[in-house]
Amino acid sequence: xxxxxxxxxxxxxxxxxxxxxxxxxxxxxxxxxxxxxxxxxxxxxxxxxxxxxxxxxxxxxxxxxxxxxxxxxxxxxxxxxxxxxxxxxxxxxxxxxxxxxx
Amino acid sequence: xxxxxxxxxxxxxxxxxxxxxxxxxxxxxxxxxxxxxxxxxxxxxxxxxxxxxxxxxxxxxxxxxxxxxxxxxxxxxxxxxxxxxxxxxxxxxxxxxxxxxxxxxxxxxxxxxxxxxxxxxxxxxxxxxxxxxxxxxxxxxxxxxxxxxxxxxxxxxxxxxxxxxxxxxxxxxxxxxxxxxxxxxxxxxxxxxxxxxxxxx
Numbered sequence: 560x561x562x563x564x565x566x567x568x569x570x571x572x573x574x575x576x577x578x579x580x581x582x583x584x585x586x587x588x589x590x591x592x593x594x595x596x597x598x599x600x601x602x603x604x605x606x607x608x609x610x611x612x613x614x615x616x617x618x619x620x621x622x623x624x625x626x627x628x629x630x631x632x633x634x635x636x637x638x639x640x641x642x643x644x645x646x647x648x649x650x651x652x653x654x655x656x657x658x659x660x661x
Numbered sequence: 662x663x664x665x666x667x668x669x670x671x672x673x674x675x676x677x678x679x680x681x682x683x684x685x686x687x688x689x690x691x692x693x694x695x696x697x698x699x700x701x702x703x704x705x706x707x708x709x710x711x712x713x714x715x716x717x718x719x720x721x722x723x724x725x726x727x728x729x730x731x732x733x734x735x736x737x738x739x740x741x742x743x744x745x746x747x748x749x750x751x752x753x754x755x756x757x758x759x760x761x762x763x764x765x766x767x768x769x770x771x772x773x774x775x776x777x778x779x780x781x782x783x784x785x786x787x788x789x790x791x792x793x794x795x796x797x798x799x800x801x802x803x804x805x806x807x808x809x810x811x812x813x814x815x816x817x818x819x820x821x822x823x824x825x826x827x828x829x830x831x832x833x834x835x836x837x838x839x840x841x842x843x844x845x846x847x848x849x850x851x852x853x854x855x856x857x858x859x860x861x862x
Contacts, residue, residue, distance in 0.1 A: 577670075577671065577674055580671055580674060580675060581674060581675075581678045583675075584674070584675040584676075584678035584679050584682070585678050585679070585682040587679060588679045588682055588683035589682055589683060589684075592682070596682075600678060600682050601678075650672075650675070653668050653671060653672055654672075656665070656668050657665065657668055657669060657672070660665050
């Protein structure tokens with residue numbers, strides 16, 4: 560049981576929220592995603608998504624690319640290398656927890 | 662503190678998110694190159710061996726059944742190679758070829774191709790052989806354009822190029838085989854080379 564507890568402590572706080580986990584999962588398989596498509600995938604409100612994105616941005620797990628399409632602002636998000644590493648690590652720990660509790 | 666169920670749920674969420682948000686990216690540039698080569702060889706055989714050169718809408722050929730057989734062979738080879746290369750590329754990355762996105766990709770291609778295929782069979786039965794080359798190009802272009810949503814964006818341009826050639830060929834009906842060779846041969850090879858150098862090096 561002790562090893563399990565250590566594993567749980569290894570989980571990154573940024574990934575406690577399922578929305579943030581979803582953002583990371585979507586960005587893991589897409590080079591970039593704009594705000595609208597992330598919103599579509601996650602089925603959350605603008606404000607909710609924006610605050611979760613901000614948190615991940617602060618951790619430097621995701622990066623932001625701002626541009627204009629047809630003079631409308633378009634914000635694209637991508638996963639940083641650090642984010643990729645943290646996400647992979649998180650998956651490994653999740654796997655360990657589940658296996659050890661079986 | 663989260664429970665074990667929560668972690669299992671986390672993983673399930675991650676998996677489904679990855680699945681639904683991703684495109685089918687296991688298409689290989691080599692599939693385009695090989696399909697183009699098969700098409701050029703097929704066109705060459707049709708022209709030189711079967712003297713097949715549809716230059717009018719009502720063109721007739723005594724070797725029509727051989728040419729149709731040849732075309733089907735080229736199609737099967739091209740699709741078979743594309744499947745094989747996609748499977749190889751996917752398994753190299755530890756992904757499955759058959760997933761939600763590849764299914765979407767295939768369905769979005771199959772619908773216009775099916776309609777076009779039926780139309781072409783009808784045209785053949787009515788002896789309108791000269792329309793077969795431009796309409797295969799046109800419907801193939803539509804299918805590719807439609808499917809490009811579920812794979813690399815560049816595939817859109819492949820579709821547009823085929824559609825453009827098909828329409829142009831409708832105008833210049835006397836050059837069916839040439840347009841067909843350019844569309845299915847040269848354009849495929851150019852696209853395949855571009856994709857290979859953009860994504861697979």
